[in-house]
Amino acid sequence: MSREDGRANNHLREITAKVGIIKNAKGSAFFKIGKTAAYAAVYGPRELHPKFLQNPKTGVLRCYYSMMPFSGVGERIRPGPNRRAKEISLVTEKALLPVVDLSDYPNAVVDVFIEVPQADAGTRCAGICAAAMALADAGLRMKDIPVSIACGLVNGEVVADLTYNEEASEGAVDLPICILPRTGEITLLQMDGKISKEKLMEAIELGKKVSHDLAQNLRNALLEKYIDLDNNHNKEDTK
Amino acid sequence: MNPVQQYSTKLISEGRRLDGRKFDQYRDIVIEKGLVGPADGSARVRFGNCEVIAGVKLSVGTPFPDTPDKGALMIEVEFLPLSSQEYESGPPSIDSIEVSRVVDKCIRESECINMKDLCIEEGEKVWILSIDIVPINSDGDLFDISSLATLIALENTRFPALKNGVVDYKAESTKNKFSLLQKPILVTVYKIGNEFLVDITADEKKLVDARLGVTVLEDESICALQKGGDVALSSEDIDKMLSLALNKAKELRERL
Numbered sequence: 180m181s182r183e184d185g186r187a188n189n190h191l192r193e194i195t196a197k198v199g200i201i202k203n204a205k206g207s208a209f210f211k212i213g214k215t216a217a218y219a220a221v222y223g224p225r226e227l228h229p230k231f232l233q234n235p236k237t238g239v240l241r242c243y244y245s246m247m248p249f250s251g252v253g254e255r256i257r258p259g260p261n262r263r264a265k266e267i268s269l270v271t272e273k274a275l276l277p278v279v280d281l282s283d284y285p286n287a288v289v290d291v292f293i294e295v296p297q298a299d300a301g302t303r304c305a306g307i308c309a310a311a312m313a314l315a316d317a318g319l320r321m322k323d324i325p326v327s328i329a330c331g332l333v334n335g336e337v338v339a340d341l342t343y344n345e346e347a348s349e350g351a352v353d354l355p356i357c358i359l360p361r362t363g364e365i366t367l368l369q370m371d372g373k374i375s376k377e378k379l380m381e382a383i384e385l386g387k388k389v390s391h392d393l394a395q396n397l398r399n400a401l402l403e404k405y406i407d408l409d410n411n412h413n414k415e416d417t418k
Numbered sequence: 419m420n421p422v423q424q425y426s427t428k429l430i431s432e433g434r435r436l437d438g439r440k441f442d443q444y445r446d447i448v449i450e451k452g453l454v455g456p457a458d459g460s461a462r463v464r465f466g467n468c469e470v471i472a473g474v475k476l477s478v479g480t481p482f483p484d485t486p487d488k489g490a491l492m493i494e495v496e497f498l499p500l501s502s503q504e505y506e507s508g509p510p511s512i513d514s515i516e517v518s519r520v521v522d523k524c525i526r527e528s529e530c531i532n533m534k535d536l537c538i539e540e541g542e543k544v545w546i547l548s549i550d551i552v553p554i555n556s557d558g559d560l561f562d563i564s565s566l567a568t569l570i571a572l573e574n575t576r577f578p579a580l581k582n583g584v585v586d587y588k589a590e591s592t593k594n595k596f597s598l599l600q601k602p603i604l605v606t607v608y609k610i611g612n613e614f615l616v617d618i619t620a621d622e623k624k625l626v627d628a629r630l631g632v633t634v635l636e637d638e639s640i641c642a643l644q645k646g647g648d649v650a651l652s653s654e655d656i657d658k659m660l661s662l663a664l665n666k667a668k669e670l671r672e673r674l
Contacts, residue, residue: 201555202467203502214455218554220500243499243507248550249457249473253587255548258496259509292500294552296471297454 182345188338189389191328196308196400198316206317208400210309213342214299219309221317224287232288238281239288242272244306246295252343267303268293274307274327274357274367280320289319300343301329304355307367312397316404324401325366326393327357330382332374337381339389354382358390422621430610436621437466442662444617447673449566452574458591459575463567465617468557469501472549472567474575478538478584479546489536489544493522494551495564501553502620516646517560520604521551523642524565524633528602531572535596543583558619561631561644565604566670573598602641603670605663606631609647609655614662630659634667 186192192213201207204220211217227233244267248256260268271293281289291313293306307327315321331338332352333345346353352372358365365383374382419427426436435441445466454460459474481488497505497514505511510518525531536545549571551564575596579589608615609628618626628647635641640660645651651659 201501203555203557204500218500222499222503225503245498247454247471247473247552248494248496248548249454249460249475252456254477254585255475255550258494258550260507290499292498294498294500294554296473297456299455 182333182338184342186340188336189385191340191389191393192342194393194396196312196396198312198400198404204313204317206313206315206319208309208312208316210305210312212301212305212308212340214297215301215305216295216297217302217305217309218294218296219306219313220292221289221310221313221319222292223289224281224284225290227286227288233286235285236282238284238286240272240276240279240281240291241288242268242275242291242293242310244268244271244293244295244303246298246302250295250298252298267306270367270369271303271307271310275310275314275325277364277366278322278325278359279314280322283320289314289317298343300341300346300353301355303327304329304357307357308393308397312400315401323359323361324394324397325357325359326390326397327355327367328386328389328393329353329355330386332372332378332382337378337385339385352378352382354379354386356383356386358387360390360394363387419624420621423624426621427611427625430613430615430625433613435615437619441613441615442666444666444670449570451570457571458578459571459573461567461570461574463563463570465563466557466619467555468560468563469554470551470560470563470567471554472551472564472571474571475548475550476575476578476585477546477548478543478580481537481541481544485533486541487537488533490546491522491526491531491533491549492546493525493549493568494518495521495560496550496552497556498552498554502556505556516644517564520561520631520642520644521565521568523644524602524604525549525568525572527641528600528633528635530569530598530600530602531596532599538580538583545577556620558617558623559606559629561606562604562617565602565633569601570674600635601671601674602633602635603667604631604633604642605666605670607659607662609649609651609659614658616662616666628655630656630663632660632663632667634664636671638664638668
């Protein structure tokens with residue numbers, strides 16, 4: 180059975196990725212996949228308060244995920260962190276931590292703020308993609324650019340990048356995953372629904388497969404910012 | 419005071435601004451409408467580097483006992499830590515509450531919305547209009563930009579479909595809009611030393627002695643005021659600030 184928007188099972192929705200869009204932040208990015216979008220801003224390294232949270236060996240990474248009040252298809256979401264947002268903040272932090280090296284910044288903190296202006300499933304994954312670009316844009320040392328996508332089961336078939344309707348359909352399985360494309364390692368893995376081990380491994384493999392394309396999108400966005408700068412620079416030189 | 423603010427103070431005393439603008443000049447204004455799919459109405463407004471998104475959500479609720487035939491309006495500005503290093507996560511700061519209240523008064527007191535249009539069934543069911551404003555990049559003050567974004571978001575708001583008295587989120591929204599009877603424009607005038615400025619930047623904000631937020635209606639009458647800042651204003655100051663606000667409101671209105 181085909182998908183309602185006509186995509187092949189391994190096709191992602193249309194992607195827009197931009198870097199450096201929030202001037203106040205050290206690093207920032209916007210990531211949009213279909214009708215799901217996320218902003219991310221990185222502030223720091225800056226001093227961490229209260230002091231007992233400081234780590235003299237390395238900087239601390241903190242992530243905050245939040246949905247804008249008008250971003251959901253249903254009712255208005257009350258501002259401020261709820262239990263879901265807190266949990267997503269936590270798993271986002273764990274998804275990003277293995278690639279970010281903050282050992283040059285003992286006792287400091289790097290804050291990553293993720294805001295979702297509009298949602299059509301896969302917001303934590305979009306948030307992680309935006310955050311990964313923002314961290315790179317902030318010039319922090321990273322082993323890889325992590326990418327995240329929801330795979331899962333819709334009508335019994337393994338698919339990538341579920342929409343809200345697909346996720347809400349009968350028997351659907353949602354499996355958000357964060358992958359380090361260079362090594363294929365996995366830093367975020369959650370799942371809800373009922374699935375066999377075989378299908379589950381198939382979904383993870385599909386996630387790995389699409390991660391390379393996704394990573395290329397993020398890398399291009401980062402390059403674009405600096406190519407732009409380069410061009411402006413050249414223009415000024417010739418004046 | 420940091421060196422930028424010191425230099426800015428010096429420039430202002432010479433009649434100039436750091437970014438080359440005139441005292442009564444807004445930054446470049448960019449307006450985009452209806453970009454947030456799930457919202458019933460939305461707008462993104464930029465004043466230079468300062469950027470906010472306003473989103474409208476309509477829900478069904480019970481009316482207040484003293485206004486059984488009127489809907490309810492709620493406006494909230496949340497200072498996202500994403501948008502500035504000065505904002506922190508946690509409960510709303512007093513500054514964000516002031517912006518929310520001033521924007522609320524701008525819309526409510528202008529009576530631009532006929533609250534009776536929001537009645538579904540008298541005494542039983544009314545529309546609750548929730549407007550949320552979030553900065554993406556905060557630079558300067560958020561009063562004027564938030565009220566403008568709210569107005570534009572309201573202009574493109576469409577009622578969602580109802581099914582058995584509740585909002586049917588699965589259906590497409592209707593084409594019905596509510597009529598905006600008025601376009602209130604909020605202009606905040608800032609006093610720095612002996613000078614009066616509009617649309618300040620984050621660095622200029624540190625220099626402000628006093629401010630006056632003025633909401634101007636189409637017939638040039640004024641429907642809301644808010645004085646802020648630590649320094650007192652004379653009647654002459656207020657006279658000058660009102661004149662400047664009326665002029666700027668006219669100019670902004672023409673660009674809508």
